[in-house]
Amino acid sequence: DTGVSQDPRHKITKRGQNVTFRCDPISEHNRLYWYRQTLGQGPEFLTYFQNEAQLEKSRLLSDRFSAERPKGSFSTLEIQRTEQGDSAMYLCASSDLGVSYNSPLHFGNGTRLTVT
Amino acid sequence: AQSVAQPEDQVNVAEGNPLTVKCTYSVSGNPYLFWYVQYPNRGLQFLLKYITGDNLVKGSYGFEAEFNKSQTSFHLKKPSALVSDSALYFCAVRDGAAGNKLTFGGGTRVLVKP
Numbered sequence: 062d063t064g065v066s067q068d069p070r071h072k073i074t075k076r077g078q079n080v081t082f083r084c085d086p087i088s089e090h091n092r093l094y095w096y097r098q099t100l101g102q103g104p105e106f107l108t109y110f111q112n113e114a115q116l117e118k119s120r121l122l123s124d125r126f127s128a129e130r131p132k133g134s135f136s137t138l139e140i141q142r143t144e145q146g147d148s149a150m151y152l153c154a155s156s157d158l159g160v161s162y163n164s165p166l167h168f169g170n171g172t173r174l175t176v177t
Numbered sequence: 178a179q180s181v182a183q184p185e186d187q188v189n190v191a192e193g194n195p196l197t198v199k200c201t202y203s204v205s206g207n208p209y210l211f212w213y214v215q216y217p218n219r220g221l222q223f224l225l226k227y228i229t230g231d232n233l234v235k236g237s238y239g240f241e242a243e244f245n246k247s248q249t250s251f252h253l254k255k256p257s258a259l260v261s262d263s264a265l266y267f268c269a270v271r272d273g274a275a276g277n278k279l280t281f282g283g284g285t286r287v288l289v290k291p
Binding site: 065094096101102103104105106109116117119152154163165166167168169170171 | 181209211213218219220221222223226228267269271276277278279280281282283284
């Protein structure tokens with residue numbers, strides 16, 4: 062178990078640029094989640110995949126945000142035309158199927174995005 | 178809609194004293210409750226969960242939590258705090274009647290002083 066890996070750890074970009082983050086979940090985990098966390102706040106749900114299917118998306122996920130998990134393994138989160146309000150920590154988590162949806166989430170260390 | 182409230186932004190406690198971090202929740206279906214801890218510049222780590230059964234659940238690092246349905250609470254406790262317990266603690270809930278996402282509270286910073 063090598064844990065959930067996120068790349069890059071930090072990203073500084075100028076407003077209007079596109080950015081893409083990658084998440085590699087724990088290898089046997091079927092479910093993958095993206096959350097966003099701003100300073101002093103709890104993580105906010107963005108979206109989740111079961112295998113390659115994106116099953117739920119938050120209304121927070123504007124049309125500038127897109128997430129993929131093409132082969133049911135790693136996932137990417139792209140933000141187009143970044144805005145300063147996108148500055149946050151983007152957290153990826155994975156879990157196994159388990160008996161229900163109550164398997165604990167295993168989080169990566171996050172990608173910190175700063176939009177200047 | 179499901180929600181979680183952590184009424185204390187920060188809890189200060191002396192090492193060796195009991196630690197309590199409060200959490201209340203709101204759901205329309207059955208609640209599934211979790212506690213996570215976050216250390217600086219790290220992701221969240223799972224501590225414990227309540228799904229069903231005994232209202233007192235035990236988790237990692239000596240932590241436990243008590244589910245109280247009538248008060249819609251799930252307070253985190255540790256009988257004797259350590260300086261190394263200083264971190265950010267998050268309560269989270271999944272509403273059994275409303276999909277699969279986990280909703281987190283705003284977090285409580287715990288500072289354990291030697």
